[in-house]
Amino acid sequence: MKNKILKCISTIDYFDKDFYNAIDIGVEIQDFTEPSLLDSGWKETVEKYKESLQDFSNTLSIHGPFLDLKPISPDRTIKEASINRYITTLNIGEKLNADYIVFHSQINPWINDPILKSLNNNLNRKFWVEILEKVEDFKGTILIENVFEDDPVLLKELIDTIDLPNIKVCLDIGHAKLRDDIEYWINVLKENIEYIHLHWNRGVYDEHLKPSCANFLYVKELLKKYEISPYIALEYDLCNRCNGDGSFCIEEAIEIFNE
16 A cells, blocks of 8 residues: 655755655645745745746645634634635645645644534534635645644544535644554544644654654554555655665655555
C-alpha cells in the first residue's frame, strides 16, 4: 500500500519545484498561517506562488490560519474576524488551485455538556455550508485537523455532523500522540482520514521532531492494519537530499513508506 508524500514548507524560499516533481512528492504551503501576512502582503505571496507553481504536477495543500479563530463564536466581532480569515484562505486556495486546505478543528475539550457539544457541531455544519457557498470556485477538499481535543470521538462527531463530501480529517499524529494511543485515533477516525500530518514528540509538548525509522514503520503498519492510504505530509525539519551527516531526508521517508 503506497502513500502519497508531501513536504510542509514554512515559506516559498523552501519550495524546490524541480526536485519535488522529480521525486514525485507534493507540497503543503504554510505561509498563510501567519496573521501578519493575511493582514498585509498575502496577495503578493499568492502571485509568487502562482509563478513558482507553474508546471508543478503534484498534490498542493495549504495550511490555513488558526490562532484565536472561532467562526461559530457568539461574539459577533470575533465571529466576523474569523469568517474573514477563512474566506481569505479559501480564495487563496482557489487562486492557487489547491487540492486541500487544512483548518484546525477549534474543538474545546472542556465543553462536556452534550447539548452544547451538539449545538457546536450543528453550528459548524451551518458555517461550512454557508462559507463554501460564498467561495464556490474553490474545488478542493477541506481538511479538519485535531489539535486540543483529547479524544478522537469529538472530531468524529464533528465530521459526522458536518456530513459534507468535501470535508475530511487531517489526523495530526504528533497532536494525537500527546493525548492518547495513536492506534486508538486511527481506529476511531479511519474512514474519515484523508490526510496525515506526520511528526513526533516525547509525549510532553508539541515538538515537531523527526520520526525514527521505527516510528515510521509503526505508523505504516497501523495504516495497513486499518486499510487506509491517506496523503502523508511531513511536518518536521528535514533535508531535501541526503548529505551524509545523519539528517533524515525526504527520499528516506519515501523509501520507508513505499517500499
